[in-house]
Amino acid sequence: MEVGGAYAGAHSRLQVSYEGPLRGAGALRPLNAPKTCLDIKKAFPQAHDGLHYIDPDGPGGNAPIETYCDMTTDGGGWTLVNYSPHRPDWHGLFDMQCGGNLAGQGWDPSGRGFPAAIRAVEIAQASKEIAFTHHGTRNITGNMNAYTSVYAFNIPDPKLVTFVPHSQHGGFTSTGTTGRGACVPVKLKVIKGEKSYDGATRYTFKHSLGATWSDSYPTGYGATNDSDCVGSSGMTQGPFFISVHAGDGRGKSSARFYSKTCEVGGKTVTSVKTGQPYYSHHAHWLPNKWDQNGSVAIWLR
Numbered sequence: 001m002e003v004g005g006a007y008a009g010a011h012s013r014l015q016v017s018y019e020g021p022l023r024g025a026g027a028l029r030p031l032n033a034p035k036t037c038l039d040i041k042k043a044f045p046q047a048h049d050g051l052h053y054i055d056p057d058g059p060g061g062n063a064p065i066e067t068y069c070d071m072t073t074d075g076g077g078w079t080l081v082n083y084s085p086h087r088p089d090w091h092g093l094f095d096m097q098c099g100g101n102l103a104g105q106g107w108d109p110s111g112r113g114f115p116a117a118i119r120a121v122e123i124a125q126a127s128k129e130i131a132f133t134h135h136g137t138r139n140i141t142g143n144m145n146a147y148t149s150v151y152a153f154n155i156p157d158p159k160l161v162t163f164v165p166h167s168q169h170g171g172f173t174s175t176g177t178t179g180r181g182a183c184v185p186v187k188l189k190v191i192k193g194e195k196s197y198d199g200a201t202r203y204t205f206k207h208s209l210g211a212t213w214s215d216s217y218p219t220g221y222g223a224t225n226d227s228d229c230v231g232s233s234g235m236t237q238g239p240f241f242i243s244v245h246a247g248d249g250r251g252k253s254s255a256r257f258y259s260k261t262c263e264v265g266g267k268t269v270t271s272v273k274t275g276q277p278y279y280s281h282h283a284h285w286l287p288n289k290w291d292q293n294g295s296v297a298i299w300l301r
């Protein structure tokens, strides 16, 4: 049965069709959910923090997915796209090109008890900002303000974002439209945390929104103080969160832990060839320090 109606039944500006009940046993997914949490926020300013359905690639294609929307922090409209819990042995964020997680564990935006990411290319292309949240001592399941730090920067050119893996040993180093793109400066926005870093300059690969090291790892999402994004002048400041790409080119006999293909821009891509889900050396970078353990998440708006 198809039920046409307003999103959440309370407003009429954003029409969403559902089949079946919205909640509880037998609840079915919306047929045409909004693309991002920001779309929901714009249509329904009173929308709550918590789980919402979005459909980043629009009708057809991939099914809508339920994720956590922060509708309050810094004006709200943030879509949770990636998280990793507070665990000493699981630091790596999964990749946002195809989305991924450990086999069988699924995407769990309200629990965040294991690393997982959703396919975020379309969300990034519809966004202007990317934010990095960190809590140093425990696992966070709430909104961005529940973390101890929230650092963001404007996405240099949203339409070019592919989240292609950018490890030098992953075969993705081209600076053309299929590669990780040029290393470009961004300015930090401190939403919560060390306010003295507001406006500080950091560097990120334009297409993958990350940085890497001169050999093969660490590699991850975010931006660092290294002006060529490959560690040539040191990487000591973030925000920069280690990703599953850390394994590219290293320990191939044991690190073939994660590999996934998906369609990006009509082409089949392999997101990570020899990724591994952990990296226990320097963990995560904040604007003023590295070697940080803790739970982290990435949000787009």
Ligand SMILES: [Ca+2]
Pocket: 055, 056, 057, 058, 059, 060, 061, 062, 063, 064
């Ligand atoms: Ca879809």
